[in-house]
Amino acid sequence: MIEVRHLSHNFGSHWALKDCSFRLKKGEFLFLSGPSGAGKTTLLRLLFAGMPVQRGEAKVAGFNLNKIRAAEVPLLRRQVSVVFQDFKILPERSVYDNVILPLQVRGLGQLHADRRVRAVVRALGLETRQNLPCGELSGGEQQRVAVARAFVVNPQVLLADEPTGNLDADLSFRLMDLFKQFQVYGTTMIVATHSQELIRRHPEARVIRLEDGMITGANWPGAAIYPASAAAPRAPQPARPSQPIRPSKEDER
């Protein structure tokens, strides 16, 4: 579903991502952990074609991001939903209007779209708030609107950039539980977070640790932890050797 090989990206002289490689299958759940500035957002932006691939290779939901044409980007984004820390919702529009937006973009019939929106809104506990403008909702509710909009299209891939960044611990855990619920539909998910507590609560999930743009740890062999490769950019090498994070039970089998 997602395949990244020797992916590197620089902003001027600064390498935000260096020689990253990993592979995720359909329905797998991955935490991208690491401190601020580690390259998590850069990686996610590359994966939904928010920026062109500079070095390395990336394939997402059947699209080769190295060869993707501008006209194909909307098609990729119909398979890849994104949730941002700052929600990116339209505050003056209602919850319902925000959630139905991706279905309208796809030209889905009103009846069908309406049914799906109501189901997702109910699943996220927003049914009593669906006619309110999003600007009147709390941060947690707005985050749920963003999640509802992401899941209403049954995406093949979900990318979430610090989705719990604005939420308290309890809400964060509930939001992650919701993510896990939607995993049963086969959605491959990548969640960027710097919360170790969140990662600890989901031991079955894949985890990649990013530092200075490099993968310095992973809990399954699908991610390449070693730093430099033949395709790596001429960039500063990681200062310390990477250590694998504890492997998941599935990997041990």
Next chain:
Amino acid sequence: MPTVFRLLKQGVLDFSINPWAQFLTLSAVVMVSFLVGLFLMAITTLDHQLSTVSGETSFQVYWRPGQNMDEVRAQWQELRHLPGFLHARTYTPEQAVKEMEGRLGRGMTRNLSFLEDNNPLPATALLTFSPGATDEQDYEAWFNETRKHLWSLAGVEQVSVTPLRDELGQAWNKVNAFVVRPAIIFLALLLGLVVGNTVRLALLGKSNEVEILQMVGAFNWYIRLPLLVCGAIQGLVGSGLALLILRVIHMQIRDVLNFPPLLLQIRFLEPEIALLMLAVSTFMGVLGGWAGMKRS
């Protein structure tokens, strides 16, 4: 199809983004369209006038004041039998006074009844001919003979010639080609520029929405259609309002030049020209909107 209708509706709703900018743009479009309409009205009027008088020659004949009107009226009847005669507008001294009363400006007395007993104005006739001459020599011969005949009428004090002929038509065509048409094209481009800038503003105003639409997989046409509709509405409504204002003004000034020797009735735009103006304005609105988006 419902998607397209929804986007069209969104285009109308987008007017609420920067309402003042939209209003000012609409005003600018009305003014530009009004100017274009005035140019077109001038062209229509002059074209009609020239096509009517092309190849015609008009003589204005003045009799001496106090001339016996029975005799003059008999002469007017006789003049209708001259070769090439088309039509005549005649004024007795009394009619001339009435005409003058109607044309005196504000602040001046409009009652000239004191002139009735001792009217100083002459009887006049504006005679229009279409000589149908085959060459210049033929025309000169007819011209000299007619003028000589008019001068020979009893009581005639002056004969003047109004040379509304092909030369004037050719001159007008040059003015039309080198001044009026380029001016209309320039104004149309100006209209596109004005609308384009507003669409650009609207696009900045909804940058958050555009970003979200791109994020959820909207194609460019889906994002742009409402803004193009916005531009089209600006062009259509703006030029429609301009046409309405022009029509009202036309009704007031239709006959202000319709007096001898001009006899120029100001004409409103032909229906097909008015429709063309609406269509071009709408198209320029769309084009301006598209260019505005391209620059953003």
